[in-house]
Amino acid sequence: MKQIIDQHRREFFGVAAGTVVAGLGVISLAHAASDAPLSSATNASFGAIKQIDAGVLNVGYAEVGPSSGPVAILLHGWPYDIHSYVEVAPILAQAGYHVIIPYLRGYGTTHFLSSETPRNGEPVAMAVDIIALMDKLDIKKAVLAGFDWGARTADVIAALWPDRCRALVSVSGYLISSQASGYAPLPPQAELQWWYQFYFATERGRAGYEKYTHEFAKMIWKLASPRWKFDDATFDRSAVALDNKDHVAITIHNYRWRLGLAQGEAKYEHFEKKLAAAPVINVPTITMEGDANGAPHPDASAYAKKFSGWYDYRLITGGIGHNLPQEAPQAFAKAVIDADRA
Incomplete structure (x- = not known):
């Protein structure tokens, strides 16, 4: 079923202004959390960030909501950070969820335990990171969003681990890929959208991203969400996470790996073989898209059959771009709850 949700005409939840105290974390809210996709974002921020050794990382994460509630793990993108969920988290906490928002490897306070560990941006390595975090926090199953x-x-x-996933919320749908699929050329217009991937394939691109990390990230924010009028304070709050000493290395490796220009780690080869077959996902899933997403993304019809369980697709209208949870927090939170209840 396809749902079209207009953010200008419909609100799903109301969150009172002030401070939301939710069990294990504190979020300070500067205003009521109604969706405002075309205006500046809030000055909300998470409380103290927790740290824990998990796998090859010491992971920094925000934790909000009752510890006894069902777990929702919210995962940010590039070049963003955990503040993409600063308004989603209290909505879920009020609904009874135990919310975990980790910094991915190469972001914020997350860091490698050993200088010898490869700075690998391979997607499956990040998935293994989250499984390790779940194990360390004794989380058997969670909604992944x-x-x-x-x-x-x-x-x-x-x-790969459907038994660890209560439900799935995925913006832009089925994004599993392989190096083999990365070799296939795309139509020129689609290739143009991936310009930064080719830039990062060069040494000049690596040096340029290292020198102009914040400027580059702000440009990506604007291109990916052309109608999101975020202010400098909103960007600066997240840009700090990009100062992580491994951020550039992880970013460059990620995009070079996709093009087959960088090797992954041998210990992940058996996972990559499974992913190369584009496996069907059978957990309850909601995929979402913003109507003004300026980043490369597949059409919903191209991936609908990759979800064999309960499935729903939602188009969020009203000028919503790539950073959907921060631009339309209520719609995103509702998707997490609805997918879980499915």
């Missing part, structure tokens, strides 16, 4: 790199990570987990 994300956009951009976060959606890609959540999709991989749902495909």
Whole structure:
């Protein structure tokens, strides 16, 4: 079923202004959390970030909501950070969810435990990171939800470890890919949208991203969400996460790996073989898209059959771009709850 949701005419939840205290975390809200996709974002911020050793990482994460509630793990994209969910989290917490929002490898306070560990941006490595985090936090199953790199990570987990996934919310749908699929040329207009991938394939691109990380990220935000009028404070709040010492290396490896220009790790080869077959996802799933998404993304009809369980697709209208959870937090939170209840 396809749902078209207009953010200018419909609100799903109301969150009171002030401070929401939800069990394990604190979020300070500067205004009522109604969706305002065409205006500046809130000055909301998470409370103290927690740290835990999990797998090859020491993971930084925000934690909100009652510890006894069903778990929702929210995964951010590139070049964003956990603040994409700063208004989603209290909505879910009020609905009784235990919400975990981790910094992915190469972002924020997440860092490698060893200098010898490869700075690998391979998508399956990020999925393994989240499974390790779930194990460390003794989380048996969770709703996995994300956009951009976060959606890609959540999709991989749902495909490889469906027993760990209560439900899935994936912006832009089925994003599982392989190096083999990356070799196939796209029509010129589609290739143009991936200009930065080819830029990162060069040493000049790596040096340019390292020198102009914040400027590059702000440009991507504007291109990917052309109608989202975020202010400098909103961008600066997230841009700090890009100062992670491994951020550039992880970013460059991720995009070079997709083009087959960089190798992955041998320990992930058996996972990559499974993913190369484009496995069907059978957990309850909602895929979403903003009507003004300026980033490369597939048409919903191209991936609908990749979800064999309960499935719904939602087009969020009203000028919503690529960073859907931050631009339309109520719609995103509702999708998490609806997918879980399915």
